[in-house]
Amino acid sequence: MAPSLSDVMTPDAAALAAAAGGEGRAPLAAGSADHDLFTGLTRLGDTALILGHRVSEWCGHAPILEEDIALANMALDLIGQTQLWLGLAGEVEGRGRDADALAFRRDAWDFHNLLLVERPNGDFGMTLMRQFLFDAWHLPLLKALEGSTDARIAAIAQKAGKEVAYHLERSADLVIRLGDGTEESHRRMQGALDALWGYTGEMFLGDAVDQRLAEAGVMPAPESLRAVWDQTVDQVLAEATLTRPASTFAHKGGKQGRHSEHMGHLLTTMQWLQRAYPDAKW
Amino acid sequence: MVRPALEQVWSWLGEVPDPEIPVISLTDLGIIRDVAYEGETLVVTVTPTYSGCPATSVINLEIEKRLAEEGVTDLRLKRQLSPPWTTDWIAPAARNALKAYGIAPPIDGTAADGVLAGRIARLTGENAAVECPRCGSTQTEMVSRFGSTPCKAAYRCRDCLEPFDYFKCI
Numbered sequence: 001m002a003p004s005l006s007d008v009m010t011p012d013a014a015a016l017a018a019a020a021g022g023e024g025r026a027p028l029a030a031g032s033a034d035h036d037l038f039t040g041l042t043r044l045g046d047t048a049l050i051l052g053h054r055v056s057e058w059c060g061h062a063p064i065l066e067e068d069i070a071l072a073n074m075a076l077d078l079i080g081q082t083q084l085w086l087g088l089a090g091e092v093e094g095r096g097r098d099a100d101a102l103a104f105r106r107d108a109w110d111f112h113n114l115l116l117v118e119r120p121n122g123d124f125g126m127t128l129m130r131q132f133l134f135d136a137w138h139l140p141l142l143k144a145l146e147g148s149t150d151a152r153i154a155a156i157a158q159k160a161g162k163e164v165a166y167h168l169e170r171s172a173d174l175v176i177r178l179g180d181g182t183e184e185s186h187r188r189m190q191g192a193l194d195a196l197w198g199y200t201g202e203m204f205l206g207d208a209v210d211q212r213l214a215e216a217g218v219m220p221a222p223e224s225l226r227a228v229w230d231q232t233v234d235q236v237l238a239e240a241t242l243t244r245p246a247s248t249f250a251h252k253g254g255k256q257g258r259h260s261e262h263m264g265h266l267l268t269t270m271q272w273l274q275r276a277y278p279d280a281k282w
Numbered sequence: 283m284v285r286p287a288l289e290q291v292w293s294w295l296g297e298v299p300d301p302e303i304p305v306i307s308l309t310d311l312g313i314i315r316d317v318a319y320e321g322e323t324l325v326v327t328v329t330p331t332y333s334g335c336p337a338t339s340v341i342n343l344e345i346e347k348r349l350a351e352e353g354v355t356d357l358r359l360k361r362q363l364s365p366p367w368t369t370d371w372i373a374p375a376a377r378n379a380l381k382a383y384g385i386a387p388p389i390d391g392t393a394a395d396g397v398l399a400g401r402i403a404r405l406t407g408e409n410a411a412v413e414c415p416r417c418g419s420t421q422t423e424m425v426s427r428f429g430s431t432p433c434k435a436a437y438r439c440r441d442c443l444e445p446f447d448y449f450k451c452i
Contacts, residue, residue: 162452
């Protein structure tokens with residue numbers, strides 16, 4: 001039976017999974033290697049998905065045609081990568097959920113994306129700054145995942161890394177151009193940096209799941225990505241004449257399913273069609 | 283039961299045009315990684331160009347359609363991610379076809395690598411080696427790393443002033 005609207009009110013992941021076609025298989029036990037792997041994969045896949053959705057909101061609204069096309073292309077890359085990560089997560093779970101089921105039939109508390117990527121787009125500068133702070137983390141993460149002991153993860157990371165290298169080149173260039181641009185563009189970029197800074201720390205905070213995945217050589221420890229991110233961010237901000245905020249405060253919880261108020265609104269838009277017309281196809 | 287020779291299958295696939303860039307074929311593009319029989323089933327291994335490329339499902343459909351025309355129905359399409367597709371695999375003859383079609387072919391070894399030093403060197407957006415496919419000038423400049431499809435970047439010629447697509451390297 002496909003989930004109906006009432007499922008939205010049911011904070012029961014197991015029941016939703018069963019309804020999506022996974023009858024007969026027990027949910028993965030918390031703390032098991034497969035559960036850790038599923039969680040790690042949904043953190044990667046959900047982060048790519050939610051940012052991909054956010055970026056796609058610009059389609060038809062960007063300030064110039066070239067940027068509209070670039071944003072749509074990047075959203076497409078991220079959603080393509082989502083299909084790979086969440087597809088593998090569904091396989092690992094073994095309960096009949098594919099990438100679509102995971103994307104469209106979970107509620108906020110089952111999403112494990114970083115809080116940074118669910119931030120609203122704001123103006124073009126805010127969107128670009130968010131992208132740069134993310135890309136500067138995403139690329140070294142994928143480079144590290146290329147060495148995963150899980151060959152499936154290494155293959156996806158290799159594929160995605162080639163695409164993300166272009167994302168970082170673009171977002172870094174534009175942060176520099178706008179930061180070191182006019183008085184107004186500089187003011188907006190510094191404002192965006194200050195507003196988003198508190199959401200960057202979560203990228204480098206590991207929990208017990210991260211620790212076990214790192215010990216098994218499956219995924220890098222989040223803390224290990226800090227040095228290269230700091231280096232990229234410092235160099236680009238210096239060139240952009242922007243000032244790195246001093247605060248080390250970090251909003252956290254997204255990776256564990258505790259989200260900001262924006263997440264529900266985002267899912268309402270993103271999941272509407274599959275909620276209203278379950279199993280609808282083109 | 284139809285069980286054509288593998289060379290024959292390769293040659294049929296060489297006649298299937300890429301849905302986005304119809305002047306080159308799927309084999310020219312280098313995305314057909316293997317053709318083999320598993321028992322009676324023909325297995326065609328395909329690698330995606332970009333992970334989110336919308337042409338992927340159309341490509342699979344075109345492969346099925348072309349082989350069905352030859353009576354091959356016991357067919358399985360296998361997706362292979364590793365090694366990831368690279369523009370280095372585009373056949374030499376296909377590069378000329380791209381140019382004649384108005385798309386500057388990829389220049390091997392210029393893929394984005396995310397290395398900051400390289401990025402800063404490219405900040406000017408200039409890449410004199412990319413030739414304008416219309417007038418042949420190398421006085422060209424990058425407008426955007428992202429173009430009309432995931433595999434292309436937007437360029438412009440400073441001599442004839444025409445915008446054009448560059449098949450960017452990955």
